[in-house]
Amino acid sequence: MPIETDNSPAFADFAHPERLVSTAWLEERLGTDGLVVVESDEDVLLYEIGHIPGAVKIDWHTDLNDPVERDYIDGAAFAELLSSRGISRDDTIVLYGDKSNWWAAYTLWVFTLFGHSDVRLLDGGRDKWIAEGRPMTTDAPGRPRTDYPVVERDDSGIRAYKEDVLAHLGKPLIDVRSPEEYSGERNTAPAYPEEGALRSGHIPTARSVPWSKAVADDGTFRPVTDLDSIYRDGAGLRDGDEVVAYCRIGERSSHTWFVLSYLLGFENVRNYDGSWTEWGSAVRVPIAIGTEPGELRR
Amino acid sequence: MTETLPNQLAEIRDEFLAVDERTRLQLLLEFSRELPALPQRYADHPDLLERVVECQSPIFIFVEVADDGVHLHATAPEEAPTTRGFASILAQAIDGLSVDEVLAIPADFPQMLGLGKAVSPLRLNGMNGMLQRAKRQLAARASV
Numbered sequence: 001m002p003i004e005t006d007n008s009p010a011f012a013d014f015a016h017p018e019r020l021v022s023t024a025w026l027e028e029r030l031g032t033d034g035l036v037v038v039e040s041d042e043d044v045l046l047y048e049i050g051h052i053p054g055a056v057k058i059d060w061h062t063d064l065n066d067p068v069e070r071d072y073i074d075g076a077a078f079a080e081l082l083s084s085r086g087i088s089r090d091d092t093i094v095l096y097g098d099k100s101n102w103w104a105a106y107t108l109w110v111f112t113l114f115g116h117s118d119v120r121l122l123d124g125g126r127d128k129w130i131a132e133g134r135p136m137t138t139d140a141p142g143r144p145r146t147d148y149p150v151v152e153r154d155d156s157g158i159r160a161y162k163e164d165v166l167a168h169l170g171k172p173l174i175d176v177r178s179p180e181e182y183s184g185e186r187n188t189a190p191a192y193p194e195e196g197a198l199r200s201g202h203i204p205t206a207r208s209v210p211w212s213k214a215v216a217d218d219g220t221f222r223p224v225t226d227l228d229s230i231y232r233d234g235a236g237l238r239d240g241d242e243v244v245a246y247c248r249i250g251e252r253s254s255h256t257w258f259v260l261s262y263l264l265g266f267e268n269v270r271n272y273d274g275s276w277t278e279w280g281s282a283v284r285v286p287i288a289i290g291t292e293p294g295e296l297r298r
Numbered sequence: 299m300t301e302t303l304p305n306q307l308a309e310i311r312d313e314f315l316a317v318d319e320r321t322r323l324q325l326l327l328e329f330s331r332e333l334p335a336l337p338q339r340y341a342d343h344p345d346l347l348e349r350v351v352e353c354q355s356p357i358f359i360f361v362e363v364a365d366d367g368v369h370l371h372a373t374a375p376e377e378a379p380t381t382r383g384f385a386s387i388l389a390q391a392i393d394g395l396s397v398d399e400v401l402a403i404p405a406d407f408p409q410m411l412g413l414g415k416a417v418s419p420l421r422l423n424g425m426n427g428m429l430q431r432a433k434r435q436l437a438a439r440a441s442v
Contacts, residue, residue, distance in 0.1 A: 042354060044417055045379035048327050061418040098377065 002118050003035050003092040011123075013224040015265025019258075020123045020221070021094055027134050030054055036087050036143070039126070040097040040107040050136040052096065052129060056085040056143060060103045060251065064110050072153060078114050079150040086143025089116070089151075096122035096129065100212065100219045102255055109254040109271055113153045121258065124219040131218075158257065160244045160270040162278055165203065166285065169296055172237055173206035174245045176256045177276065181248070182208040184289035197280030201289035203246070204296050207235040211252040214259045227264055237266065246272035246279070304399050307391045307407060314411040323416045330383035332390070336373045347373070348435065352427025355381040359428060361435040367394035370432055380417065384408070384425035388432065397436050403429065 006025040011017035029035055030053055037055040039047050047057040058064065063081055066073050073081065087093065093116065097104035101121055111119045122129065130136065155161075160168065180186040184201035202208070213230050216222050222230075231237050243266055245253040250273025257271040272279075279285055288294025303311070314322050340346055340360050347358035355378030362369045370392045372385035391407070392400050404410075408425035 043378055043380045044421060045323065045327050045330065045383065046377060048323075049376070049379050061420065062416065067415070 002090070003029065003032060010220075010223075014221075014263045016262040019120050019262040021120050022123055023129050023132055023134060026052070026094055026122055026129075030135075034088075034091055036085075036091045036093050037122075038085070038087075038093055038095050038104075038107065040095060040103045041126070042097075042099050042103050046098055046126075048138065050138055053135055053137045053139070054141050054143075055096075056087070056141050058085065058107055060106050060110075064107065072110055072113065075114070075150045075152045078153070079148045082116075082148035083146050086141070086146050087148060088146045089149055090118075092118045092120070094120050094122055096125045098126050100127070100215045100255075101125040102211070102251060105255040105258045106251040109158065109257055112158060113155060114151050115154060123221060128219050158261075158270050160246075160272040162272075162274050162282060162285070164270070165244055165246070165272050165279070168242070168244050169203075169205065169286075172235075172241050172243045173203055174231075174235060174237075174243060174253075174256060174260075175202045175206040175208050176211040176245055176247045176252045177202075177208075178210055179208060179291070181276070182206075183291050197248075197277050199280045199287055201280070201287040202276075202294075203279060204286050204288040204294040206246075206288075207293055208291075209235050209256070211247065211255045214256065214263075221259065221263060224263065227259060231260065231264060237264075239266075240268075241266065242268040242270075244270050244272050246275040248276045249273065250275050302402065303404070303407075304395055306393070306395075307403065310387060310391055311407075311410050314413065319412070319416045322411070322413055326383040326387075326413065326417070327379060329386040329390070330379040333372065333374070333382045333386035334389075336371055340371055341373075348431055350424065350427050350431055353381045353384070353424035354378075354421070357381050357385060357424075357428070359385065359432060359435075361392075361400075361432045361439075363397060363436070363439065367396055368392055368400050368436065369394075372428075380421060381424055384428060387411070388425065388428055392432065397440055400436055401433055401440075403433070405430065 005018040006021040008022050011020050037052050039051050039055045039057050040060055044059055064072055095104040095108050108119050175182050182202045214222055245256045247253040250271055253271050257269050260266045260269045347360050350357045355374055357374035359372045370389040374381045408422050413422055
């Protein structure tokens with residue numbers, strides 16, 4: 001049985017308000033059967049120093065990425081992961097994390113590749129929950145193991161490979177990295193480690209919309225009128241557009257994928273997780289530098 | 299290479315390698331709790347502190363050379379336990395060694411702790427950055 005949606009007026013104008021829950025909504029429902037809270041953070045130990053009571057941890061890197069190939073885990077590994085966390089296929093999942101849900105959105109996107117139907121984000125994430133003085137614990141969640149089915153990952157709808165992006169050139173692309181990375185001034189996010197792309201710049205014609213523009217100061221998503229002016233008026237997206245978002249390794253662009261798909265209602269948005277670490281090192285792909293989107297060469 | 303590892307580094311390495319990967323993460327958490335607060339004399343002098351940009355979280359370090367050897371001081375936010383753990387390991391590993399001993403620490407010491415899988419190699423880069431910067435600070439001071 002899916003859990004009822006959060007009918008907060010703040011979410012009512014979003015295209016898919018059922019994808020968000022507020023901190024108050026979640027606190028009232030902690031411990032409800034069929035509801036599993038999942039924390040995903042940038043810092044691999046943050047969960048251990050305190051988490052929402054009952055929440056389980058899924059780490060974006062050590063749990064979701066294949067340990068050998070640069071790819072996500074397969075259906076069998078995903079089934080094992082979710083079984084070990086005590087999650088069932090029909091559970092409602094509420095994801096939250098640090099950095100305005102940057103990594104929680106990434107986990108949500110990967111869950112969606114496996115077709116887990118009811119995954120939601122906690123608006124404002126970990127920081128808002130703590131700022132409001134809501135309960136935290138270091139107790140282990142103690143969820144009994146489940147038998148999550150093996151479901152093959154379906155990349156076709158929301159994931160773009162490099163070849164897909166090459167075929168997509170000419171249609172809207174959103175570069176969600178910092179302005180310095182977009183222009184080519186820097187190869188990595190300010191204050192982030194070098195992740196090895198051989199060239200700097202952006203994919204020609206991509207519009208620069210740093211992911212954090214979608215987030216207000218308290219970590220919650222901005223209202224739909226603000227988002228419209230950022231993505232429609234600012235970046236030129238129109239209803240019916242096919243959009244590809246990318247960043248450096250696909251994490252920040254998962255956040256933007258969430259905003260475009262579920263808050264603004266674009267139905268054809270894909271995340272290019274190879275992102276700049278692949279594109280910026282690939283042979284014979286076009287690159288633009290500078291602050292302008294640039295043009296496609298004929 | 300391992301035979302040149304000073305005792306206290308070898309002890310830390312062996313402590314990590316003796317346990318399974320889950321426990322290594324717990325051990326890193328314990329180290330993070332042991333990171334001492336910055337001594338007041340450095341807390342009042344942010345100009346002396348160097349930012350470790352290889353780390354995702356804001357962390358600043360300062361390497362002190364005292365009569366009883368080298369000391370590494372670091373400050374990082376509570377909500378960055380992994381980074382704090384890295385700093386704490388290095389602070390304990392380096393503490394009291396001579397300048398030459400610290401400069402001789404192998405650059406891949408962070409990779410010797412068996413944390414690659416539990417933490418991810420990407421995150422471990424942060425500790426590499428800390429060690430390199432600590433050594434660079436010492437080398438710069440030794441050459442004055």
